[in-house]
Amino acid sequence: MPLIARPQSGRQQLIVAVDTADPAAARQLCTRLAPEAGLLKLGLEFFVANGPAAIRAVAGEAPVFLDLKFHDIPNTVAGAVRSACAAVRPAMLTVHASGGAPMIRAAREAAEAAGGDRPAVLAVTVLTSLDAATLSETGVAGGPAQQVLRLARIALDAGADGLVCSPHEVSRLRDAFGEAPMLVVPGVRPRGAAAGDQARTATPAEAIAAGADWIVMGRPITGHADPVAAARAAVAEMPR
Numbered sequence: 001m002p003l004i005a006r007p008q009s010g011r012q013q014l015i016v017a018v019d020t021a022d023p024a025a026a027r028q029l030c031t032r033l034a035p036e037a038g039l040l041k042l043g044l045e046f047f048v049a050n051g052p053a054a055i056r057a058v059a060g061e062a063p064v065f066l067d068l069k070f071h072d073i074p075n076t077v078a079g080a081v082r083s084a085c086a087a088v089r090p091a092m093l094t095v096h097a098s099g100g101a102p103m104i105r106a107a108r109e110a111a112e113a114a115g116g117d118r119p120a121v122l123a124v125t126v127l128t129s130l131d132a133a134t135l136s137e138t139g140v141a142g143g144p145a146q147q148v149l150r151l152a153r154i155a156l157d158a159g160a161d162g163l164v165c166s167p168h169e170v171s172r173l174r175d176a177f178g179e180a181p182m183l184v185v186p187g188v189r190p191r192g193a194a195a196g197d198q199a200r201t202a203t204p205a206e207a208i209a210a211g212a213d214w215i216v217m218g219r220p221i222t223g224h225a226d227p228v229a230a231a232r233a234a235v236a237e238m239p240r
């Protein structure tokens, strides 16, 4: 069962996060941006408002990254992965690495059992919105980089195909785990763009140079007056 191919370079490495509850706006963004990107990411905001059938309706034939960040007991996550595979046929989906090894294993097994082209199971490590102080309030000592490495080891040993991390941890993950894990990297901001609620950020050029396979960008593209031009500018920045 083939997984999504690792992108070579350029626009294949861009994932656009289409975060809106409005199906007409989502459809317009997807139609305009699918030719500019490797995947379209649809997540909680769109899914909760519109459901799984609407994801296929707005994305068409474009590969979809279904970002619902499952985090529950293994049986429930396995069921959610089965349902997601049947309803959306995503190329990628997310679970929280902090759900632990049995949960991640259950997600991988459910993805394998779905048949056809199974989705890549990505484990979200430490959210890019968390800085060291906010993370430590949750009881995690040692800072984001240490926690990302800890969760990455658990996730990869339990069968995750890849990891979601901030640009700040990419080179450390490559040093520790080599080329094998797919690294999907949000928290990416062109120079001068508003960080918003993102805490651990870098530019598209920095994230790709550090070893990201894909970068995820939402608002700097979808909130731009010309989303196609913003997507092309991000791709133009990437080292080849």
Ligand SMILES: O=C(O)c1cc(=O)[nH]c(=O)n1[C@@H]1O[C@H](COP(=O)(O)O)[C@@H](O)[C@H]1O
Pocket: 017, 019, 041, 043, 067, 069, 094, 124, 126, 127, 128, 129, 164, 165, 186, 187, 188, 196, 198, 216, 217, 218, 219, 220
């Ligand atoms: O799993 C994700 O994609 C994700 C993980 C993470 O740690 N941080 C993060 O921002 N994301 C997602 O990446 C996208 C970033 O959007 P912007 O901040 O608008 O570029 C959002 O859809 C987030 O849900």
